[in-house]
Amino acid sequence: xxxxxxxxxxxxxxxxxxxxxxxxxxxxxxxxxxxxxxxxxxxxxxxxxxxxxxxxxxxxxxxxxxxxxxxxxxxxxxxxxxxxxxxxxxxxxxxxxxxxxxxxxxxxxxxxxxxxxxxxxxxxxxxxxxxxxxxxxxxxxxxxxxxxxxxxxxxxxxxxxxxxxxxxxxxxxxxxxxxxxxxxxxxxxxxxxxxxxxxxxxxxxxxxxxxxxxxxxxxxxxxxxxxxxxxxxxxxxxxxxxxxxxxxxxxxxxxxxxxxxxxxxxxxxxxxxxxxxxxxxxxxxxxxxxxxxxxxxxxxxxxxxxxxxxxxxxxxxxxxxxxxxxxxxxxxxxxxxxxxxxxxxxxxxxxxxxxxxxxxxxxxxxxxxxxxxxxxxxxxxxxxxxxxxxxxxxxxxxxxxxxxxxxxxxxxxxxxxxx
Numbered sequence: 486x487x488x489x490x491x492x493x494x495x496x497x498x499x500x501x502x503x504x505x506x507x508x509x510x511x512x513x514x515x516x517x518x519x520x521x522x523x524x525x526x527x528x529x530x531x532x533x534x535x536x537x538x539x540x541x542x543x544x545x546x547x548x549x550x551x552x553x554x555x556x557x558x559x560x561x562x563x564x565x566x567x568x569x570x571x572x573x574x575x576x577x578x579x580x581x582x583x584x585x586x587x588x589x590x591x592x593x594x595x596x597x598x599x600x601x602x603x604x605x606x607x608x609x610x611x612x613x614x615x616x617x618x619x620x621x622x623x624x625x626x627x628x629x630x631x632x633x634x635x636x637x638x639x640x641x642x643x644x645x646x647x648x649x650x651x652x653x654x655x656x657x658x659x660x661x662x663x664x665x666x667x668x669x670x671x672x673x674x675x676x677x678x679x680x681x682x683x684x685x686x687x688x689x690x691x692x693x694x695x696x697x698x699x700x701x702x703x704x705x706x707x708x709x710x711x712x713x714x715x716x717x718x719x720x721x722x723x724x725x726x727x728x729x730x731x732x733x734x735x736x737x738x739x740x741x742x743x744x745x746x747x748x749x750x751x752x753x754x755x756x757x758x759x760x761x762x763x764x765x766x767x768x769x770x771x772x773x774x775x776x777x778x779x780x781x782x783x784x785x786x787x788x789x790x791x792x793x794x795x796x797x798x799x800x801x802x803x804x805x806x807x808x809x810x811x812x813x814x815x816x817x818x819x820x821x822x823x824x825x826x827x828x829x830x831x832x833x834x835x836x837x838x839x840x841x842x843x844x845x846x847x848x849x850x851x852x853x854x855x856x857x858x859x860x861x862x863x864x865x866x867x868x869x870x871x872x873x874x875x876x877x878x879x880x881x882x883x884x885x886x887x888x889x890x891x892x893x894x895x896x897x898x899x900x901x902x903x904x
Contacts, residue, residue, distance in 0.1 A: 486526075486562075486563055487526040487530065487531065487560060487561055487563065488511075488530050488531060488564070488715075489506075489530070489532075489562060489563070489565070489712070489715060490534070490557030490558070490560070490562030490564070490566070491503075491531060491532065491533040491534065491566045491712065492534055492536065492550055492554060492557070492567050492568065493535050493569075494536055494538045494539040494546070494550075494568065494569050494580065494581075494584070495536070495539045495570070495845035495848070495849055495886075496517065496535045496537065496848040496849045496884050497844070497845045497870075497885060497886040497889075498535075498539075498568050498569065498708075498709070499515055499534070499535030499884075500515065500535075500860070500869075500870070500873055500883075500884045501568075501708075501869035501870065501886060501889070502533060502566075502568050502708070502709040502711075502713075503515045503533045503712075504709070504862055504868075504869055504870065505709040505710065505713035505716070505868075506530070506712045506715075507862045507871070508865065509713050509716035509717045509719075511530035511719070512529050512530050513531045513532075513862050514529050514532050515532075515533040515534075515859060515860045515862060515873070516532070516533070516534050516535065517852050517857050517858055517859065518535070518858075519536075519549070519552045519553050519556050520556060520858075520859075523559070524560055526560050531712070531716070532557060532560060533568075535849075535852075536550065536553060537846075537849040537853075538550060538584070539569070539574060539575075539580060539633070539845065539846075540632050540846065541580070543578055543580055543583045546579065546580040546583065546584055547580075547584055550567070550587060550588060551587055551588070551591055554588055554591055555591070558592075564702070564703055565588065565703065566704070566705050566706065566707070566711065566712060566715070567585060567588055567704065567705075567706040568706075568707065568708065568712065569581050569601065569707075570601070570708065570886065571601045571602070571603045571606060571608040571708035571709065571710070572608070572617060572888065573622065573635065573640065574627075574630065574632075575633055575643065575647060576647070578647060579647045580647075581644070581648075581706070582644055582647030582649075583647065583648070585597060585648060585681070585704075585706050586648055588704050589680070589704060592703045592704045593703070594702060594703045594704050595675070595680065596671070596680055596681070596682065597680070597682070597702055597706055598682050598695070598699045598702060598705040598707060599640060599644055599652065599681045599683050599706055599707065600683075600684065600686065600705070600706065600707030600708070600710075601615060601640070601707055601708045602615075602686035602691075602692060602708065602710050602711075603708045603868075603869070604686065604688050604689050604691075605689070605710065605868045605869075606709075606869060606889065608708065608710070609687050610640065610683065610684065610685050610686045611687070612654075612657075612685065613640050613641050613652075613683050613685070614638040614639055614640070615638050615640055616638070617888075621638040622635050623636050623637055623638050624638075626746065626747040626888075630745075630746075631745055631805050631814060632814065632818065632846075640652070640683050641683060644681055644683075648680075648681065649680075650679070650680030650681060651680060651681070652679060652680075652681045653675070653677075653679030653681070653682050653683065654685075655667065655670055655671070655682060655683070656685050657687060657691075660684055660685055660694055660695065661687075661691065661694075664694050664697075667694075667698040671698070682699070684698075686710075689710070692710050692711065692714040693718060695711075695714070696715050696717075700718070709869045730863030730864070730872065730873075730874050731863075731903040732872050732881045732902050732903055733879060733881070735838075736836060736837065736838035736839060737788035737789070737832075737836060737837045737838065737839070738788075738838070738839030738840070738841065738899065739794055739795070739796065739832055739837055739839070739840060740756065740760075740793050740794070740795035740796070740797075740841045740842075741796055741828070741829065741840060741841070741842045741843070741847060742796070742797035742798070742799045742843040742844065742847070742895075743797070743798045743821060743822070743825055743842075743843065743844040743846060743847030744799060744844030744847065744886075744887035745800055745805050746844075746887030746888045747888070748887065748889070748892075749799050749844065749885075749887050750799055750800075752843065752892055752895055753795070753799045755892045755893055755896075756792075756795055756895040756896060759896060760790070760792035760794060760795055760896075761787045761792075761794040761795070762796075762797065763780065763783055763784075763794070763796050765780070765798045765821070765824070767798070767812075767817060770820050771820055776824075777824065777827055777828060777831065780828060781828060781831045781832065781835070783796075784796060784832060784837075785832070788836075788837065792896060793841065793895075793899060798821050818846060821847075822846055822847065822849070822850035823850065825850045825851055825854065826853055826854030828854070829850075829851040829854040829855050830854040830856075833855055838880045838881065839902075840855070840880075840881070840883070841883050841885070842883065842884050843887065844885075844886075845887065848884035848885075851882070851884075852882065852884070855875070855882070857875050858876060859876040860873035860874065860882070861874045866883060866890070866894065866897055866898045866901060867885075867889055867890040867891060868889070869886070870883065870884075870885045870889050870890055870894075871883070872898070883898055
């Protein structure tokens with residue numbers, strides 16, 4: 486019986502947590518969307534379902550997530566994990582809170598865990614506040630996110646604004662020095678109507694403590710670090726060899742960047758000094774039907790260069806805000822995503838077989854454009870960002886969340902090619 490079923494609210498988040506669990510020794514299968522058929526999960530530790538539900542209307546996100554939960558339950562998953570971004574990307578309306586509430590009701594559990602901590606990536610929780618590499622969430626650059634601007638760092642405030650219950654806070658001293666008291670503390674807080682538990686987490690040992698204390702919960706929620714902790718605690722996999730996967734150098738590759746995060750802006754600036762790069766013209770995406778063919782040919786003519794050509798919609802926040810004010814944020818995002826999906830499909834037909842993609846929404850668009858149903862998870866290029874091989878195809882994709890990876894990530898990814 487499969488130990489864990491994961492419902493991820495975007496594609497990069499799905500590969501993120503899958504990679505963390507693979508590194509802990511688990512065998513992981515990832516599906517893009519809810520499969521239409523059953524799956525023989527006898528040999529699988531975790532099944533991850535990647536949805537595109539982070540920024541869609543709340544009711545749609547709930548419906549998709551419940552469908553994924555029902556499918557995972559039918560495959561015999563013992564527990565479920567709702568995976569969202571380690572920067573808790575959401576608005577006052579959702580979608581983290583409403584999806585969590587719906588899953589809790591479906592799985593008939595009165596309490597769950599809220600744990601976006603990923604110490605390996607600098608995501609920590611202190612006094613219930615989320616930090617990104619030592620900066621409060623709302624001072625980390627996430628306050629400028631074009632779709633889900635994060636204006637607070639208090640997880641309690643963020644969660645309670647979009648859910649139907651109260652949060653219980655468990656401080657760092659209890660986590661580090663009194664782990665035996667955690668069960669009693671949770672019972673006490675549940676008696677005071679707490680539905681969602683937020684633990685302070687500074688390091689991976691804290692994360693293991695939290696995962697152990699909540700191991701009886703049918704549903705937990707959080708980021709990739711929680712998946713790693715759950716897999717690490719599973720002693721039955723001790724000594725099991727990790728999966729191996731090779732990224733073949735033959736064929737052409739391309740970098741597609743749609744994220745507007747601070748780190749992706751740095752990565753784009755670094756890479757465009759070293760490889761052929763093309764900034765997308767949003768006006769032409771919207772108004773020029775021939776623009777897709779023009780961009781496709783630009784990429785194809787550079788497919789044989791030492792470093793893969795890059796096409797990017799990544800822009801500083803100020804420019805994005807001006808474009809969105811003119812056309813509307815949702816309209817601009819939809820048109821850019823549709824363009825990336827069509828571009829990826831066109832390039833695949835032209836023989837491109839390696840796609841390095843930055844941005845959660847962009848990754849979702851590209852995987853849909855390539856009609857990817859499932860993936861084999863390989864070794865990471867950066868924590869939580871692995872190369873993946875498309876099931877039953879000589880095609881490789883890397884899906885990077887906006888803030889992940891070092892400045893040289895796009896170049897570093899290509900150093901993993903196997904001759």
